[in-house]
Amino acid sequence: MKASRIAGVEDAAYRIRRYALGMGEVQGQGYVGQALGAADILAALYTDQLTFRPAEPEWEGRDRFLLSTGHYAIGLYAAFAEAGIVPVEELETYGSDDSRLPMSGMSTYTPGMEISGGSLGHGLTVAVGYALGLRARGNPARVVNFLSDGELDEGSTWEAAMGAAHHRLGRLTAVVDINALQADGPTAGVLRTEPVVEKWAACGWNVQRVDGNDVPALLAAFDAVAAQAADDGAPSVILCDTKVGRGVPLLEEREKAHFMRIEEHEWAICREQLDEGHRARTETRQEAAL
């Protein structure tokens, strides 16, 4: 895999994290940890994998990306800004009255937002419908559903998983952010969903499990899925183990991480820590290139 490809996605992930911190600061609290944790996945999708036209979000040929975890919208808005779908300057309106960027993702408000999330466990069911509909119309676009480990608690997710395999929706991909966290605490304590690889495989899916904060590993997994995507085949799932707050050590260590309260003076520290990590990575890359 080309070093320039990896560097491009890693740099995009850095900017997505930077944008998310900016949006979080507007509100002083929120789902910043999830955006930081999922930034590498979103960067891989929006700068490397998905086909779309930034200025034409409803273009029929676009791949459909469905965010079922509405509260992750902060991360997706940052990815939209990186992809040129919404202007960077608009991000500061996040969560404000009359903004196109509400705290929970809503399709009627935001260009590029395919579905309204928030009521967890529905994304994959809608994605199955999208995939069936596209196939019926002979449209080869791919459907990608991003879901959380908390959504694996929902029966509807598993109904959809079985339905997708039954209907051989080979152009459907599920990307699960396994950050081991839910609103009520660690996933393992709320409802034990492991072993997840075996569960998805038993439902008839092609399964990969990767470090969701490792860009080369993510790209390799997405490439494998793209190579397999077929009109009439097994759907694919990429199970991504991620770290809440990734890239900002101060937030990685937070215990109450689902909805973080970040003090006024801490935002600058967050940015410094993120920038420091990015600087270090850039230097390592430059040394490797010498």
Ligand SMILES: Cc1ncc(C[n+]2csc(CCOP(=O)(O)OP(=O)(O)O)c2C)c(N)n1
């Ligand atoms: C059907 C449904 N049940 C409960 C909730 C309340 N709720 C909002 S976020 C959340 C946590 C779900 O887990 P996950 O998405 O993994 O959370 P995170 O990793 O962001 O902490 C819950 C239970 C909801 N939005 N929808």
Ligand SMILES: [Mg+2]
């Ligand atoms: Mg979670």
